[in-house]
Amino acid sequence: MxxxxxxxxxxxxxxxxxxxxxxxxxxxxxxxxxxxxxxxxxxxxxxxxxxxxxxxxxxxxxxxxxxxxxxxxxxxxxxxxxxxxxxxxxxxxxxxxxxxxxxxxxxxxxxxxxxxxxxxxxxxxxxxxxxxxxxxxxxxxxxxxxxxxxxxxxxxxxxxxxxxxxxxxxxxxxxxxxxxxxxxxxxxxxxxxxxxxxxxxxxxxxxxxxxxxxxxxxxxxxxxxxxxxxxxxxxxxxxxxxxxxxxxxxxxRQLVLGTVKVCGLTRAEDARHAFELGATFGGLIFTPKSKRHISLSDAASLVSQVSGSYVGVFVNQPAEQVAEFATQLALNAVQLHGQENAEYRQRLRTLLPNECQIWQACGVKATLPQNLDELLQETSTDKVLLDCQVGSQTGGTGQQFDWQLLAGLEHKNKLVLAGGIGPENISTALRTGVSVVDVNSGVETAPGEKSASRLTELFGRCRQY
Incomplete structure (x- = not known):
């Protein structure tokens, strides 16, 4: 002894x-x-x-x-x-x-x-x-x-x-x-x-x-x-x-189920169901062109009805506007899906509340983005989201890139995986070792309308290991 x-x-x-x-x-x-x-x-x-x-x-x-x-x-x-x-x-x-x-x-x-x-x-x-x-x-x-x-x-x-x-x-x-x-x-x-x-x-x-x-x-x-x-x-x-x-x-929730973000929320009942089932984050898309766009006032109503950790999604929007939304809604993170550069992110960092993270999205085609290592080491970027790029569109494609590209990659604790994820492949997505798995269209009946049964199935699969 x-x-x-x-x-x-x-x-x-x-x-x-x-x-x-x-x-x-x-x-x-x-x-x-x-x-x-x-x-x-x-x-x-x-x-x-x-x-x-x-x-x-x-x-x-x-x-x-x-x-x-x-x-x-x-x-x-x-x-x-x-x-x-x-x-x-x-x-x-x-x-x-x-x-x-x-x-x-x-x-x-x-x-x-x-x-x-x-x-x-x-x-x-x-x-x-x-x-x-x-x-x-x-x-x-x-x-x-x-x-x-x-x-x-x-x-x-x-x-x-x-x-x-x-x-x-x-x-x-x-x-x-x-x-x-x-x-x-x-x-x-x-x-x-x-x-x-x-x-x-x-x-x-x-x-x-x-x-x-x-x-x-x-x-x-x-x-x-x-x-x-x-x-x-x-x-x-x-x-x-x-x-x-x-x-x-x-x-x-993160220990048992992994860290899952349910994005494209437009209805309070969907947000409530997602968080009750075990979601860590809820995603709110503030890009006017998105089929899942939600206004600031509707988002404020949703957030007031359903407490949780929310991420706001923006595309090439003024840093002041992004910071205003983040402050009003007490967002946990802002997710940038456009051509935002390091200078933009550094300026945004000075405008955001200290506790609000910056996630930068990158499109993936046949290979990982050339600037991925640089982004992962950038101090103003907390996480990098990898999504399938189709043409010039990054995000919202509902398609999946080759996840084998992630094998052996360092700094996975700073990566978010998105694109074509649903109940059928959530287990595989979690096993890639990324920090967050982001689901959207894979749990929908229509854009912005989440399926209760698909969400239930998805989080049930998260427990199957």
Missing amino acids: ANVLEKIVADKRIELEGRKASLPLEHFRQSLTPSDKSLFEALKAPNAGFILECKKASPSKGLIREVFDLDEILDAYTPYAAGISVLTDEKYFQGSYDYLRYVTGRVTQPVLNKDFFVDEYQVYLARHCQADAILLMLSVLSDDEYRQLAAIADSLALDILTEVSNEQEMQRAIALKASIIGINNRNLRDLSTDLATTEKLVPVLREATHDYVVISESGIYTHQDVLRLAPLCNGFLVGSALMAQSDLNTAV
């Missing part, structure tokens, strides 16, 4: 002496009832399942979420979570059994009590707080200790997340017939993370003959991380990566 872990476990045993004195087991043991929620079954459902964690602090990161509002956290988590994890260790994670009680009383998903389990008392206490699953770490427990705690958990119908971090522990988990195996990508000696740990240990499970699910824990920060490990896992446990984000709703 690593030194950090030894200290935590020693402190845990001291903590438990106090808990047993203040709340003796005999005071609540007889009133315990078995759990009726199965984390195991939730994780066996089709598509990857997410155990999303309520975590205020950690030994490796210190304080992660200063304003720890469980209602805000659960509102963001529950639409996407197969299970909710709650830290109850106070000294190192600033957790609380009060948090566990609150969460179990508020959500319908199974709830995992995450702590350093070393004593039978903790298993009973977890169920006393209405937890449905517990964490048992093979880096902490011997096989005999594991079996002892597992027997009590089984008597209370508590699922067990059995955590492993190396091949020896994986072999033990197989021998113990662990039903939920969590691979911790964190090195418990130096607290670094490496997703290759999951890739290395999953093949060992070929030796297992029992029914199990496997999840990957720690170091999962982006949708690309999820796509990398999804072929190996039934799910993921994510805490710190989300807890560090101020906009938790958006962070969860």
Whole structure:
């Protein structure tokens, strides 16, 4: 056991002496009832399942979420979570059994009590707080200790997340017939993370003959991380990566679904549906010649009715007008689809609110634009949108360029992919590794009118990995 872990476990045993004195087991043991929620079954459902964690602090990161509002956290988590994890260790994670009680009383998903389990008392206490699953770490427990705690958990119908971090522990988990195996990508000696740990240990499970699910824990920060490990896992446990984000709703959507922009919005009901399904951005086109043009007044009405992050689309329009629209509508970004040059973008940058980004669109024919590298390195350009160019028209063509051109490209975190994207190819688009995927005509019944069924299908496909 690593030194950090030894200290935590020693402190845990001291903590438990106090808990047993203040709340003796005999005071609540007889009133315990078995759990009726199965984390195991939730994780066996089709598509990857997410155990999303309520975590205020950690030994490796210190304080992660200063304003720890469980209602805000659960509102963001529950639409996407197969299970909710709650830290109850106070000294190192600033957790609380009060948090566990609150969460179990508020959500319908199974709830995992995450702590350093070393004593039978903790298993009973977890169920006393209405937890449905517990964490048992093979880096902490011997096989005999594991079996002892597992027997009590089984008597209370508590699922067990059995955590492993190396091949020896994986072999033990197989021998113990662990039903939920969590691979911790964190090195418990130096607290670094490496997703290759999951890739290395999953093949060992070929030796297992029992029914199990496997999840990957720690170091999962982006949708690309999820796509990398999804072929190996039934799910993921994510805490710190989300807890560090101020906009938790958006962070969860981006992790689970990728970052998707639904452009060409003209109706409030379409915007509402897109954001409810998981869109990160809504696009408003202010180019008068566009079939999906929306006026400033109509856009203001739409934005007031449906809160969300909006991107305004402009073509060769005066910088002052672009900045005025961005300010009035509190746009998150302006997307430029004309012949705007570096001088224009630099001037626009001085006029825009600080938080408003500049996205410059580029047309792609048979090859990537020659000035792409220059654009990607330009300080006044936050993202570069690549769209299929047909003749002189860039954008709105509904056609797709050869995405193989993106392979091996650097700075994909600054790229937006557009053109001919719909439910049929959204998964492929997300796997290109770009920052944002932009959909428009692929989810329409007519220009500017989004199809509810096509939007639902599109975001459903985003979860199929």
